[in-house]
Amino acid sequence: MRDYPLENRSAFSPDVAVGTGAAINLAPVPGGFVIHVLGDAKSDEAALKQVLAKIAPELGADVRKSAPNQWFWVGDAAVYSDRLTELQAGLVNQFALADQTHGRVRMRLSGASSRTVLAKGTMVDLSADLFAIGQSAMTQIGHIGAMITRIEDDSFELIVLRSFAASLWDELHHMAAEFR
Amino acid sequence: MSSLVKCPHCGLRPREEFTIRGEVATPRPSAGADEATWFDHVYLRDNPRGEHREYWHHSSGCRRWLVLTRNTLTHETSDVVDASTLKTEGAQ
Structure with a gap:
């Protein structure tokens, strides 16, 4: 239970200057989400992608390996804390989620x-x-x-x-x- | 050009990404060992000429502890393994 849920706000102001040149x-x-996924010693990426596609097809299974048995799961949709609890419940014991969006x-x-x-x-x-x-x-x-x-x-x-x-x-x- | 270390998880990476902890010490003496043995284990370090095993932490990459075999003469790193493999080594 989180008594003081963190508010996910962009670190950038909405009017941040973005270049338009072709070179750079x-x-x-x-927006979006970044969730740190920690797997046990036997976990592998294919299994993780499969289970994510099953429990959250709308979020996509864009996982980026950060270390052995650890990934960042990244997507453009907004994931609120209730949804995160749901996702964790839907995951097999092999994987744990830590929200890093904030x-x-x-x-x-x-x-x-x-x-x-x-x-x-x-x-x-x-x-x-x-x-x-x-x-x-x-x-x-x-x-x-x-x-x-x-x-x-x-x-x-x-x-x-x-x-x-x-x-x-x-x-x-x-x-x-x-x-x- | 900085020296490159072959992390078993990340591939070739510059030395700057690592934190060096020091030599892989001999196994911990038993609690009842005499003072000289403990003094040696805690304070005395070898300074070998040639092959040396050290703990390196890939702090800016995969954040895993590694054991690196480095030649102190040539700085060649002949072998880099994940430190968790030491557990199986100790069990032998």
């Missing part, structure tokens, strides 16, 4: 130069043959811990702790300055 764009992903912020870096910009901050090889669409990596951008997921050929989604979101946002703007 940085935009917040407003604590982790999503932003999207896109455009022809997006890979070059990210390469300034992370040492993960983002070339298409090693880091395909849908693949994720938990890493650092500069000194800020973040998860990078390739959404399209030249579009990446970043998940960062809310308290670091402004720093990362500023840093990415500096890194992208030469392409604007």
